[in-house]
Amino acid sequence: MSAKLLHKEKWSEFTGRLSGKNLWAPAVQGEVKKFVPVAEGETVSLEGGNTTVPPKALIFPQTETLYRFSRGEEEPEPPAIDEEMVLLGVRPCDARAMALVEKLFRWDFDDPYYLKRRELTTLIGLACNEPEINCFCPSVGGSPASTEGLDILMTDLGESYLLEVLTDKGKAIAGAVEDLLEEAPAEALKQKEKLAEEALAGIKWSVDPEGIPEALPQLWEDPLWERVSAPCLGCGICTYLCPTCYCFDIQDEVEGSAGRRCRSWDSCMFAEYTVHTSGHNPRPSRRERTRNRINHKYSYFVDKFGEIACVGCGRCSSLCPVNIDLIDILRQVKAAQ
């Protein structure tokens, strides 16, 4: 690992240079903050909180073509995935989420769409100096300055950014803007450590996940599921905008003699997700669906891949229209244990 310093007066030159590399960065569009492409000469600001839409949307698009087909032609044609991409300002939780989801997309069958995009993408992270109200990443193995999944971690030091270059992909980026960077002095690293500690101390929510994966199957019939799911509207926001949710639907679209098979985000919070053709639904109500969402993240994924499939970004709690709070659910699980 090497550490570099980027003075903020060189910021626009830095982003300008990267914009030639298919650069994406957070921007507010209407009420939603999300990653958007950065055109040459456009200014990029990393101020403010995390994006509403997690950067998973760039690796695992909300809708994507699996392949195109046309009558008379034998071979379905998958789209070429060959464009490199640089994401600037990815939060440590969202980068960790990509590392977790990758386990699923590598499990037994490789998913070429996800894996190729992931390989073509360089993640330049931004440490969270000021965690938000619902953040709880340390409870689930992360931290506001975690480097997992990132190629470069940037920390805002006030007058400058510290760039910790973590991987070969990170090196390639640092190499391309070498003349804008200088070696980071020892006190820059010290300052970063201090900011990381302060950020950690600034996190208000916590839950000790110890015992939760084992407790959940025991609490299958517990009245808590009825209680916590009662206000749920089944809107699916908690899953669509969760960086570790990856469920998808597959549908065909046809126009004339040609068409495409595509996949799009789906949600275990929807009734249609599990309903059989016969009309029978193994998860008939919000109770079963909420129970599945929590069990999947805090028990099933742990069974399969050894880790909790939640990075503590707090989006599900912040964005739920009826204020269903994950930490509250987890605490009720612990209390019922």
Next chain:
Amino acid sequence: MKNYENPYIPHTATIEDTWYETAGDRCIKTFKVVLDDPAVRESWSHRPGQCAMIGLLGVGESMISISSSPTEKGYLRFSVLQAGKVTSALHQLEAGDKITVRGPYGNSFPVDDWKGKEILTVGGGIGQAPLRPIVEYVKANLSDYAGLTTIYGARTSEDLCFKGEFGEMEKIDGVCCHLSVDIEEEGWPHYVGFVPSLLMEVNPSPENTIAITCGPPIMIRFVLENLKKLNFADEQIYTTLENRMKCGIGKCGRCNAGSLYVCKDGPVFSYAALKDVPEAFA
């Protein structure tokens, strides 16, 4: 960059023959198909109990049990109940038409571990489709097994699949066949009543026996109860689960029962393995 194989892209296959097993608005049609690409045909190998995603470009795909046994070479058989969009579109097809196939998917019945044992299949309706490859496999390798008993029922004699095959089976030494219909009908020489009751009537010994049951959920529930009454241990009982599926390869998420993905960890489970899985029988 690594060159990944694309598991979502299906093979094409040509329908060599197709016929109706049953009539009515939820009729069952069997398709005998041959994979078009000779290399794919050569390398294809499946085990009894495995499934495949079959479909039509522009319509969709459905998970269907491969109802032919690996001992039937050169073609694959699928028996499809007309249910919704994809299965109805499949029912429109005739010999010479093309379908898409990807697979084989899922685990299989551990037929090799069962060598030396008596095999008992208990099926209802379309549930005989995943059982047929076991029946065919054990028949083709009968000297490896202690015997084969098939119990199979449907609403009426019109609703029984693979009707023509049972008469032949009866003639084989070591093979027993018991058929039933739910309601009395003229000229029906076999049992009248539900499959779980026929099971009690047949009264199989659990001694050195493996029981495999597939069918509608309600039938499975009572068959399991009755097998327990007959003193079958949980480890001697196998069944298959059927959940809604899209990808078939453990990615899209929807087919889980507890932490198990039915498309990858299943569809075949021993009752011992399923008993403690939440939502397995939901």
